[in-house]
Amino acid sequence: MEFPMQCRLCLSSGPAEDYVSIHGNHQPHLARRISSCCQLQITKDDKLPDTICRPCNNNLELLISFRKACHRSDEISKLKINQLVHIKPEEVLLEDLIWEDESDGKDEMKEKLYKCDICFKTFAHRNSFIRHINVHTGLKPLKCDICSKSFSEKYALVTHIAKHTGIKPYKCDICSKSFPRKFKLTIHKKTHSGEKPYNCDICSKSFSSKYTLVPHLANHTGIKPYKCNICSKSFFKKSQLTIHTRIHTKEKPYNCDICSNSFSSKYALVSHVANHTGIKPYKCNICSKSFSQKSILKKHTRIHTKEKPFNCDICSKSFSSKYNLVAHIANHNGIKPYKCNICSKSFSQKSSLQNIPL
Structure with missing residues (x-):
């Protein structure tokens, strides 16, 4: 039939x-x-x-x-009755620095009974599932005894404590760069070998780690699981939400040791410090121009390659940067969020507002 x-x-x-x-x-x-x-x-x-x-x-x-x-409320209620767990630096073993994905594979044979209704990820163990739910709910039961900062997962706390102790036991045998966790060293080594084993099934683009593939897939599916509690804006990655939240809180945890200026993200601090030191370690192989950030070099390289990976779903026009795509989409939907305080004229891009002649 x-x-x-x-x-x-x-x-x-x-x-x-x-x-x-x-x-x-x-x-x-x-x-x-x-x-x-x-x-x-x-x-x-x-x-x-x-x-x-x-x-x-x-x-x-x-x-x-x-x-x-219902599931979110149930998990929050269960987690709220637990006391905050404190872990001191001296209690952290090197074994704790190992990424969960680097297990010996025995757990892969177990049935994954616990499923997240927010992002559909599944887990074989309830503890892993609860730690994952913490990421969505914002609960942070693990606390650093040095600076009282809290975290939702133990691996994040362990990485944070390494910043206090300076312990980075995993060293690259090619460039001698050290890392607090083994999985970060594994990802780093792929930058030397050029290995990109994780492929996108939609556009066939390849990535060196699962961590970078997952947010890329979100660009295709449109799923943004991390939502701001203040303005309801959603994001693909938790780190994006964390940085965005500082717009509301005015928090600037990254301080410049040279001029004492503060910044809301590490990316902004590194770019700023480069203005003091003049160090630009990322060099273009085509025109030899140097940059302070690898991401800036990547955007610059598209000038030479003519690559335009960001596509408009409305008119199929392509762009070399996500910033230009977002500005272009604003022309379709008519959204102009940047408003002049003097004449009340609105613009789709912040740069257009800042470039108004006086």
């Missing part, structure tokens, strides 16, 4: 524009979400309808949102 365009859930029929493909690339997790919420077994070759109508899709989203809220 064939179903030209029929809803798998309510069996309604209609025009194609009113239906969503269950196995489509734009919603890669839709089949899994239906299976989880409706207890239905869905596969590509089951010869049943492979679309759902938009009303059912909307109801599914409401159900998922409700489940997320």
